[in-house]
Amino acid sequence: MKIAILGTGNLGYSIAIGILTQDNFKFKNLYLTKRNIESLDSWNKLPNVKISTDNKKAVRFSDVVIIAVQPKQLQEVLEEIKDVVNPKRHTVISVVTGRKIQDIEGVLGTDISIIRGMPNTAISVGQSMTCLSSNQKGKLHVESAKTIFNSVGKTMCIEEKLMQSATVICASGIAFWMRLIRATTQGAVQLGFDAEEAQELAVQTCLGAASLLVKSGNHPEQEIDKVTTPSGCTIEGLNEMEHQGLSSSLIKGLVTSFEKINQI
Numbered sequence: 570m571k572i573a574i575l576g577t578g579n580l581g582y583s584i585a586i587g588i589l590t591q592d593n594f595k596f597k598n599l600y601l602t603k604r605n606i607e608s609l610d611s612w613n614k615l616p617n618v619k620i621s622t623d624n625k626k627a628v629r630f631s632d633v634v635i636i637a638v639q640p641k642q643l644q645e646v647l648e649e650i651k652d653v654v655n656p657k658r659h660t661v662i663s664v665v666t667g668r669k670i671q672d673i674e675g676v677l678g679t680d681i682s683i684i685r686g687m688p689n690t691a692i693s694v695g696q697s698m699t700c701l702s703s704n705q706k707g708k709l710h711v712e713s714a715k716t717i718f719n720s721v722g723k724t725m726c727i728e729e730k731l732m733q734s735a736t737v738i739c740a741s742g743i744a745f746w747m748r749l750i751r752a753t754t755q756g757a758v759q760l761g762f763d764a765e766e767a768q769e770l771a772v773q774t775c776l777g778a779a780s781l782l783v784k785s786g787n788h789p790e791q792e793i794d795k796v797t798t799p800s801g802c803t804i805e806g807l808n809e810m811e812h813q814g815l816s817s818s819l820i821k822g823l824v825t826s827f828e829k830i831n832q833i
């Protein structure tokens with residue numbers, strides 16, 4: 570597989586690191602573009618990686634084209650590559666927030682295989698949750714997208730109308746979980762641990778909680794029931810968090826984030 574990433578910024582870079590460090594599938598070439606390529610200079614030393622500002626060249630050298638520019642930059646990139654995208658060869662995967670498959674078809678045409686993907690930055694450590702949907706032609710090539718994204722985490726195929734929700738839960742979700750971990754760390758420092766110890770305790774406990782759900786398939790409340798000793802300290806803390814609006818503030822934050830996407 571020859572892969573191009575057009576727009577190697579925060580997310581594009583994370584995708585590139587993830588692809589380079591996974592060993593679940595073989596790729597022939599990784600072609601990375603961005604406006605100012607100085608920060609990617611060291612990547613030129615890798616034999617199967619090419620760096621350029623030339624999107625057309627990147628497309629010509631690839632079978633799978635991942636577009637990872639900001640929403641306001643998408644139209645320009647699509648206009649630039651439309652004459653070199655070949656319906657018989659290319660699969661275009663857009664990870665651009667809030668831009669519909671129909672918008673992309675409007676420039677590239679409906680005979681191009683188009684997949685809309687929503688990964689997150691944990692792709693750089695092989696732990697992305699990536700949601701995928703496609704146009705009619707893209708259905709034939711969704712397996713290629715799954716091969717790429719399953720090698721760097723998990724994938725879920727969803728209806729395109731849920732893509733904005735997936736953006737909030739999975740992509741923005743990384744930031745939301747980071748803030749929860751940071752708050753736990755701050756609490757641990759107040760309770761006597763130094764900062765480094767506090768972060769280790771918070772992160773490993775978070776990983777443990779997620780792993781319990783992954784391995785057991787249980788509902789979170791089943792696991793909570795096992796921890797909350799009657800009249801104990803856990804239920805006391807949990808109830809205080811809810812009195813202060815923990816669940817409510819999280820849900821309101823998710824909905825506010827979702828509403829913002831329609832304005833991007």
Ligand SMILES: NC(=O)C1=CN([C@@H]2O[C@H](COP(=O)(O)OP(=O)(O)OC[C@H]3O[C@@H](n4cnc5c(N)ncnc54)[C@H](O)[C@@H]3O)[C@@H](O)[C@H]2O)C=CC1
Binds near residue numbers: 638
């Ligand atoms: N950062 C994240 O965690 C996530 C971002 N996204 C989406 O991914 C897209 C990229 O986001 P970020 O990486 O955060 O933005 P960014 O601004 O860090 O990266 C965009 C990159 O595109 C490059 N670029 C701009 N115009 C270009 C052009 N004409 N040709 C080639 N490269 C060009 C820029 O040089 C920059 O490196 C956005 O649509 C964002 O909504 C989606 C999921 C997660």
Ligand SMILES: O=C(O)[C@@H]1CCC=N1
Binds near residue numbers: 666736740741
């Ligand atoms: O904040 C944003 O708009 C993008 C989409 C999801 C993560 N970053």
